[in-house]
Amino acid sequence: MRRVIALLGLVLVAAATEARAGEPVDLVLVLAADVSRSVTEAKFKLQREGAAAAITDPDVVRAISAGPNGRIAVCFLEWATVGMQAVVVEWTVIRDGASARGFSDRLVEAPRSFAGSTSLSGAIDFSLGQLEHAPFETERRVIDISGDGNNNSGRPVTDARDEALAKGVTINALVILTPPGESFRPEHTNPAGGLEKYFQDNVIGGPGAFTVVAESHESFGRALTKKLVREIAALPGHRFAGE
Numbered sequence: 001m002r003r004v005i006a007l008l009g010l011v012l013v014a015a016a017t018e019a020r021a022g023e024p025v026d027l028v029l030v031l032a033a034d035v036s037r038s039v040t041e042a043k044f045k046l047q048r049e050g051a052a053a054a055i056t057d058p059d060v061v062r063a064i065s066a067g068p069n070g071r072i073a074v075c076f077l078e079w080a081t082v083g084m085q086a087v088v089v090e091w092t093v094i095r096d097g098a099s100a101r102g103f104s105d106r107l108v109e110a111p112r113s114f115a116g117s118t119s120l121s122g123a124i125d126f127s128l129g130q131l132e133h134a135p136f137e138t139e140r141r142v143i144d145i146s147g148d149g150n151n152n153s154g155r156p157v158t159d160a161r162d163e164a165l166a167k168g169v170t171i172n173a174l175v176i177l178t179p180p181g182e183s184f185r186p187e188h189t190n191p192a193g194g195l196e197k198y199f200q201d202n203v204i205g206g207p208g209a210f211t212v213v214a215e216s217h218e219s220f221g222r223a224l225t226k227k228l229v230r231e232i233a234a235l236p237g238h239r240f241a242g243e
Contacts, residue, residue, distance in 0.1 A: 024137045025093065026067035027232060030127040034147040035078045036118040038178070038189060044112055047146070047176075050221030051076065052104040057225045061097050063232040071095035072232065073136045076107055079123035081116030082154030088113065091134055118188070119153035120145065120203055121160035124171065128164050141169045142206075142231060146220070148176040149188040150198050157202050170206030172231060173199045174223055176214045208234055 033047055054060060055074070064072050076089040088110045092103045127143040134141075143164065151157040164171060175196045178189040191198050199211050210230070214223040 022137050023073075023093070023135065024069050025071050025073045026064075026069045026138065026140070027072040028131060028134050028136050028138045028141045029072060029074045029231070030130050030143045031074060031076045032123045032127050032143060032145040033076065033078050034080070034118065034123075034145075034149075034176070035113055035115060036080045036147075036149065037115050038118070038148055038183070038185070039115070041112075047220050048108060050224055052107045053221045054224040054228055055094070055107075056097065056100045056104045057228075058097075060225060060228045060232070061094075061100055063229050064094055064100075065096060067232065073134060073138070074103065075130055075134075076103075077123075077127065077130065078113040079119065079126060080114055080153075082119040082122040084114050084116050084119070085122060085126035086113040087130065091130075091136075093136075117153035118147065118149045118151060120147060120151040121154045121157040123147075124157070124160040124164055124203075128160075128167065128169060131169060132167075143169060143171045144174070144227065144231065145171060145203065146174040146176060146214075146224070147199070147203075148178055148195070149185075150191050150195070151202070152188060161203060161205050165205045168206075170209055171204050172209055172227065173204050173211045174214060174220070174227055175199050175211050176220065 071093050073091055073093050075087060075091045077085060077087045079085040089103060089106045094100050094103060123145055131141045161171060180186055180190050183189040196211055196213055204211055212223045212227040214220045
């Protein structure tokens with residue numbers, strides 16, 4: 001009898017795990033933030049606070065709740081040199097203002113992960129790994145990568161991008177511009193043709209992929225808010241109230 005009870009317990013646990021793994025959401029989203037050396041402590045704080053403000057913005061919350069399932073799953077990670085990536089906030093289901101604030105609070109409280117070079121390819125590879133292990137059901141998986149320079153560590157970023165696209169993942173980007181006079185490596189933060197064109201040609205991809213530009217780190221939050229609303233609103237069958 002004890003053995004039967006034990007086996008029944010294992011079956012119930014497995015069933016609960018499977019049910020959780022199949023939770024339907026409208027979007028599974030990785031927010032991947034650049035914390036390379038070009039991101040100073042002041043700029044890092046503005047990035048973090050901007051992301052925390054964006055996820056709780058009323059327009060973003062409304063867009064989430066108006067989706068077919070009324071919820072999305074988000075995780076936040078930081079990256080720098082190849083091999084230097086860290087999840088700052090684990091997968092969180094956001095369905096309303098309260099869950100958005102919980103995510104935001106954890107994000108603001110966490111310390112900076114590290115600093116280093118800029119491996120966009122490593123960031124994409126690591127983000128793809130997070131998506132592949134995310135315990136959710138969805139038709140859309142997106143990597144939302146922010147950065148202020150070109151790839152200068154690890155394998156070619158186009159190789160990482162192409163592998164992600166082949167697995168049905170869309171990559172969008174928030175491009176953080178640095179005034180030429182403020183950059184200690186202009187060829188990195190201001191490559192030929194401009195940083196936005198670099199991201200468009202080498203980083204983003206997938207259905208409806210796009211870039212949004214932050215003219216300064218101070219405008220990061222506003223740009224990310226705009227970006228999140230656009231990503232969420234692109235969901236099949238999504239409608240805003242009043243449409």
